[in-house]
């Protein structure tokens with residue numbers, strides 16, 4: 001009842017097209033927009049050197065691009081649930097994660113994190129953990145350099161920009177383990193690759209990646 005009254009005063013609207021939604025629509029995206037998400041469910045090629053595979057759930061375009069934008073840059077934290085849900089579903093029908101020991105979100109530098117108020121990859125991982133019982137490590141791989149955004153950089157510049165940006169605090173926790181890195185968007189895979197370099201130098205056996213969307 002309270003929900004319905006609140007929805008009358010503050011109606012829920014689709015974050016993409018603005019269409020009014022039912023009060024209990026936790027996705028906050030209408031069926032029409034949701035159905036236009038382009039699922040790709042594929043491996044990313046060429047595969048960067050340190051990665052054993054990168055799996056992408058969607059193409060970074062159209063509705064999913066708008067959803068990620070709302071989530072990351074417009075502070076719509078609630079988008080983590082439906083978007084993380086896409087990743088959890090993709091993992092179900094996609095890569096075999098039975099051999100994965102630890103899930104690791106790509107870390108933000110503490111300054112970027114406090115500016116945004118959250119780490120999008122950490123929130124996305126929540127839904128994966130709900131569906132796939134795995135161990136989470138969100139504080140052992142850290143970003144020691146506050147690198148500039150990879151957007152608008154060339155492939156070579158992206159690699160140089162994130163070089164040595166990450167550090168593992170306690171290598172023992174990753175030693176001999178298979179790790180799944182989680183990030184929202186991947187273009188060349190330079191960031192994931194740099195994370196994987198740190199993880200493998202810490203003794204990780206295999207490092208896989210899953211990203212919500214793969215851009216060109």
Ligand SMILES: [Zn+2]
Pocket residue numbers: 014015016017018019029030031032033034
């Ligand atoms: Zn819509």
